Amino acid sequence: MTTTTAAPASTIDSDACCGTPPATLPREDALAMATLLKAVADPVRLQLLEIIRSSPRHEACVCDMTEAVGVSQPTVSHHLKVLTEAGLLTRERRGTWAWFTLVPERLGDIRSIFD
Structure with a gap:
């Protein structure tokens, strides 16, 4: 059986904990970023984006x-709806397509x- 012992108090950096918290991303910004990342966090969506990105006019x-x-x-x-709602694509109706x-x-x- 292995036991773990705590480091002697003299080696613990007292400034490393419980000081001023680091700057963080505002919650609203974090939610917006998470929504954007979720939209591209799918293999099919990444394929669709690449098809559109690599087309001559960036449309398909x-x-x-x-x-x-x-x-x-x-x-x-x-998947295209998710990408459109995330603002990564715009949608235009041309005839039936x-x-x-x-x-x-x-x-x-x-x-x-x-x-």
Whole structure:
């Protein structure tokens, strides 16, 4: 049986605990960042973003994405809705199809979380 002994009091840094708490992210900002990160925290959503990002005009029709990601059209539509609600995409109806365009500023918001 292994026992653990506490460090002698003389080696404990008394300033390391219970001092001024470190600066933290305001709760509202943390919630906004978490929502954004949750939107991209899915393999299919990342694939969809990459399809749109790599297209010449940073836009794609839902009809072109379904086969590329290997899931059903309703599933693709659900993921596109999540990305649109997070502000990463805009949606435009063209005839019977929905076209999605990337919002580059929102990708910048994701990058800024880690700066």
